[in-house]
Amino acid sequence: MLSFLPAPLRGTLAALLLALNTLFWCWPLFALSLLKLLFPIPSIQRSLRFGMHWIAESWIAMNSFWMDLVRPIRWDVQGLDQVDMHHSYLVTSNHQSWADILVLQYQLNRRMPFLKFFLKQELIWVPVIGLCWWALEFPFMKRFSKEYLAKYPEKRGEDLATTRKACERYRTNPVSVFNFLEGTRFTEDKHTEQASPYRYLLKPRAGGIAFVIDAMGEQLTALINITIHYPDGRPSFWDLLAGNIHQVVVRLQAQPIPAEFLRRNYDQDESYRLAFQQWVNGLWSEKDRQLEQLHQQFPVQP
Secondary structure (H helix, E strand, O other), X not given: OOOOOOHHHHHHXXXXXXXXHHHHHHXXXXXXXXXXXXXXXXXXXXXXXXXXXXXXXXXXXXXXHHHHHHOOOEEEEEOHHHOOOOOEEEEEEOOOXXXXXXXXXXXXXXXXXXXXXOEEHHHHHOOOHHHHHHHOOOOEEOOOOHHHHHHOHHHOOHHHHHHHHHHHHHHHOOOEEEOOOOOOOOOHHHHHHHOOOOOOOOOOOOHHHHHHHHHHHHHEEEEEEEEEEOOOOOOOHHHHHOOOOOEEEEEEEEEOOOHHHOOOOOOOOHHHHHHHHHHHHHHHHHHHHHHHHHHHHOOOOO
């Protein structure tokens, strides 16, 4: 345990361990990815995916090790009994920090299928890890503004096509498809700019998960709705590396995906789109109330 060390030294050591861990596991991951390209046989690809997921889960396990080594976090977690490794899930969470991803991986690793995150197209160019995300078949999304789509209407629907293509590959293995509904990390400036109706959340973007439901349908067992609260205040990624996060509160809730949302087209069915957005807004209103309760139960320390 390294909590006796100064925070800058803890953070530097943790960053080094993270880098070494990534470099160690990326090579066998790339090797299996190359084999998957060379042998487009479904049974072989299924086995190779299991091997690649095992590598990714081992990488997460080592990250969890150095997180404990830097400073053990006091976890208050409820709802893990609602998931298992044998079903596919659609997963979402509120988003406050880059630390959220390692927090989720720490708690969910080998308790449910490996999380596949929606990523911005630009992130594929992140050294090493961008290639790892590509090898693990994370969906990379291009985001177009309304102004751009008005000028280039032929680009409309590309996100849906990308999502469908990714989800088709997920049909052979249990998977957890993850999407931060807010689309970006919460900040007070973004909250004000959006005029968000929620106290602790930005406005949700329903399109991403609607496309997943459209593409995967009955394969999804449930929506796993996760709420994260940091009693130490909203952390930076450096706070995680330096061991400045003392406590994390996590709540999981498995919720059925309404049957009326299956086999529908979010882009072309306006009545469905409005109903789906109302459903998502209802989920977000409930999450905001839950965060209010968590702030009362676990007050943010000044």
